[in-house]
Amino acid sequence: MYLTLNAIHKFFQDTQKETLKDISLTVERGEFICIVGPSGCGKSTLLNLVAGLDTPTSGTITLEGTPVTGPGPDRVVMFQEAALYPWLSVIENVMFGLKAAGLPKDSQREIAETYLKMVQLWHYRDYPIHQISGGMRQRTALARALALDSKLLLMDEPFSALDKQTIHILRAELEEIWEKHKKTILYVTHSVEEAVYFADRIVVMAENPGRIKEIVPVAFPRPRNIEDAAFVALRREILSKVQLSAREIAADEFDKEEETLL
Amino acid sequence: MKTKKIAGNILFFAGLILLWQFLYTAACDWFLWAKPYAIPNPTGVIRCFLLLLSDGTLPAAVFGSLLRVVTGFFISILIGILLGICIVNSGCLARNLKPLILGVQTLPSICWVPFAILWFGLSESAIIFVVVMGSAFGIALAIESCIQNIPPIYIKAAKTMGVDSYQLYRYVIFPAALPAFIGGLKQGWSFAWRALMSGEVMSASMGLGYTLMIGRDLADINQVMTVMLVIIFIGILIDKGIFTTVEHRILKKRGLV
Ligand SMILES: Nc1ncnc2c1ncn2[C@@H]1O[C@H](COP(=O)(O)OP(=O)(O)OP(=O)(O)O)[C@@H](O)[C@H]1O
Ligand SMILES: [Mg+2]
Numbered sequence: 412m413y414l415t416l417n418a419i420h421k422f423f424q425d426t427q428k429e430t431l432k433d434i435s436l437t438v439e440r441g442e443f444i445c446i447v448g449p450s451g452c453g454k455s456t457l458l459n460l461v462a463g464l465d466t467p468t469s470g471t472i473t474l475e476g477t478p479v480t481g482p483g484p485d486r487v488v489m490f491q492e493a494a495l496y497p498w499l500s501v502i503e504n505v506m507f508g509l510k511a512a513g514l515p516k517d518s519q520r521e522i523a524e525t526y527l528k529m530v531q532l533w534h535y536r537d538y539p540i541h542q543i544s545g546g547m548r549q550r551t552a553l554a555r556a557l558a559l560d561s562k563l564l565l566m567d568e569p570f571s572a573l574d575k576q577t578i579h580i581l582r583a584e585l586e587e588i589w590e591k592h593k594k595t596i597l598y599v600t601h602s603v604e605e606a607v608y609f610a611d612r613i614v615v616m617a618e619n620p621g622r623i624k625e626i627v628p629v630a631f632p633r634p635r636n637i638e639d640a641a642f643v644a645l646r647r648e649i650l651s652k653v654q655l656s657a658r659e660i661a662a663d664e665f666d667k668e669e670e671t672l673l
Numbered sequence: 674m675k676t677k678k679i680a681g682n683i684l685f686f687a688g689l690i691l692l693w694q695f696l697y698t699a700a701c702d703w704f705l706w707a708k709p710y711a712i713p714n715p716t717g718v719i720r721c722f723l724l725l726l727s728d729g730t731l732p733a734a735v736f737g738s739l740l741r742v743v744t745g746f747f748i749s750i751l752i753g754i755l756l757g758i759c760i761v762n763s764g765c766l767a768r769n770l771k772p773l774i775l776g777v778q779t780l781p782s783i784c785w786v787p788f789a790i791l792w793f794g795l796s797e798s799a800i801i802f803v804v805v806m807g808s809a810f811g812i813a814l815a816i817e818s819c820i821q822n823i824p825p826i827y828i829k830a831a832k833t834m835g836v837d838s839y840q841l842y843r844y845v846i847f848p849a850a851l852p853a854f855i856g857g858l859k860q861g862w863s864f865a866w867r868a869l870m871s872g873e874v875m876s877a878s879m880g881l882g883y884t885l886m887i888g889r890d891l892a893d894i895n896q897v898m899t900v901m902l903v904i905i906f907i908g909i910l911i912d913k914g915i916f917t918t919v920e921h922r923i924l925k926k927r928g929l930v
Contacts, residue, residue: 462833463833464829464832464833481832482829482832482833482835483833483835484833484834484835486833487833487834488829488830488833490826490829490830492826494826494827494829494830496827496845496848496849497927497928497929498848498849498851498926498927507831507834507844508834508835510844511831511834511835511836511837511840511844512835539926539927539928540927540928541927541928541929542928555834559834559835565833
């Protein structure tokens, strides 16, 4: 057991909303876990808790036996927006965490070079952020996250703002990198296709309150082909589970409205 | 394109000066609406400017005033940054001190002159005190607001990459706040420049404000006008020449213009 979430609850005082209820999950080292669920079910909230950017109302999170109490470089997050610093160049962004860790300049550059080459951006290393495309920004953010060689990589819909073609390229790149480095990844997505493409196990969440509905193991060999019959069948099955819970909610709210009308 | 714009500027101001001369002549010579000693005129102002320039009064006054305002402005920046950061980091200060500072900020800086004279006498420090009081609070408020407006994701990302709080300020908060901060400094500068004039008019024995008051004492309206124009010109020069240029360069580097 590498990462353990033990009976996590999250209640937001501001909105008086029980956002996460009784989330328990264990993740092995090197596992690729995808989290899917309807919008608003608390996926980002869960990721923030693991990152230490927020604290659970009750329950504990431990990584390699150490409880999570705050954010740290052993749990790097890659956000939906690239969150790169516009006052730094591409390579300076990648070196940011290494500089914070106090590494000597030479090794900062060396490590940044390795990862920038990995995401095929070495040529653009001195570009300012506003002069590279959205896809290149996400690749820079990926290189920045990988460069810290964290125990856990947390990704919150990292590719969702990109076009289909770029997504396919980046997916293949991430998959390749993961196979090579066997990083432990927690990956939030609203694309079931993406989840089936990446995951060793898919965590399907339901909302109100946000909870784990089902955990689906995916055993297809890699790299996976999204047009494979088995792939498509599993995608459909999981999609119906996600949509079902979304529809249940909708029906629930509809009923309530009817009741108040009567 | 650029030469055309400059030509337009020159033409506009030449026209303005002509109009001024015309109004002066009309008022004082043709219709006798006003006494010539109460209305400045372009030729008088130019003559006065050349005189003050050649006898060294004006260069000395400009130098003295700039020295004071720069000293005061730097002290204001230091106080402003410290105060701003304190407000950002303390909910108590944000609730109580910030409204107070907002209030003090509306106080015309000339109100500080009695304090300045009582505490520091008729000295350089008195005028610098007025400058600091006139601009430090505005800078503090600017610092506070530009730190508040930093996208939270910058800070979150930095925290998950393991920065400590010193590194967070040095590598993220300060650079992220910089463009807005330069804007705040620009405003602080104009407060400081105005406060300087209040201070100098009341208590200096040298400087632009003092030269202006000498003009009043000599009933020389052209000297008053000359000094006013120099004050305006220096204010614009520093605003456009320094702050706007730096601001523009930073924004351009980040692709924001
Ligand atoms: N800081 C907060 N304060 C109060 N409520 C919050 C806060 N953050 C999130 N919530 C609530 O928690 C719920 C889950 O939000 P969250 O962002 O985790 O959803 P999500 O599953 O990531 O959705 P999406 O797929 O749209 O990104 C929402 O109903 C939201 O209103
Ligand atoms: Mg989300």
